[in-house]
Amino acid sequence: MADRNQAAESPEKKAAGIYAASLVKSGDAVGLGTGSTVAYTIRELGRRVREENLDIVGVVTSYQSEAIAIEAGVPLTTLAQTPKLTIAIDGTDQFDENLYAIKGGGAAHTREKIVSMSADRFVVVSDPAKKAKTLSIFVPIEVMPFGKELVMKSLKEIGGDPVLRAAAKKDGPVITDNGNFIIDCTFGEIKNPLEMAAKLSQIPGVVEHGIFMNVDEVVIGKADGTVEVIRK
Structure with a gap:
């Protein structure tokens, strides 16, 4: 099979x-x-x-x-x-x-x-x-559902374009294995990943971001x- x-x-x-x-x-x-x-x-x-x-x-x-x-x-x-x-x-x-x-x-x-x-x-x-000179794709961000609106607002304030990830085969958002939402946020070219990672980690409601x-x-x-x- x-x-x-x-x-x-x-x-x-x-x-x-x-x-x-x-x-x-x-x-x-x-x-x-x-x-x-x-x-x-x-x-x-x-x-x-x-x-x-x-x-x-x-x-x-x-x-x-x-x-x-x-x-x-x-x-x-x-x-x-x-x-x-x-x-x-x-x-x-x-x-x-x-x-x-x-x-x-x-x-x-x-x-x-x-x-x-x-x-x-x-x-x-x-x-x-997957190899690039500079990171440029959207950054997945796991967020607590309770903090979704604050996180979306904060991401826009630091120049991001956040979108709540929708589920493919159900109505509503993707739910992670941890019971949270995923926001995919585009920033364009991320020329300083360390600085961006620090900014994302400081937003209340963010569980973890996808910059490694x-x-x-x-x-x-x-x-x-x-x-x-x-x-x-």
């Missing part, structure tokens, strides 16, 4: 995802991100567990990743049980030449940031289209199955 969680195969994403799985060794506690590229990583880790007796535990960042990991046979734990992770692997929506990244297209960036900050090493898997400043390396998959690795 076809895996309902698996999208049409992308050679670039597959190359990046499988390479990232090769970085994991027995004894590691692994943060498992969310998205189509890291799904290849999770499935490859499951294969290694079955065929190579890889001894690992994983911490997932979403219900989607949990379902893929369980199906793949990756043993799971929690941050409560394993607060220190060896490596975290996740996807990205865009990253710049300084390895600052924007994440949250899948509305899981709050948990993704917590997991990535709990790891000694944070590896991002990507395809070439802790990426250690990016694995870019190519159509021919090779990868390019960029490190700080």
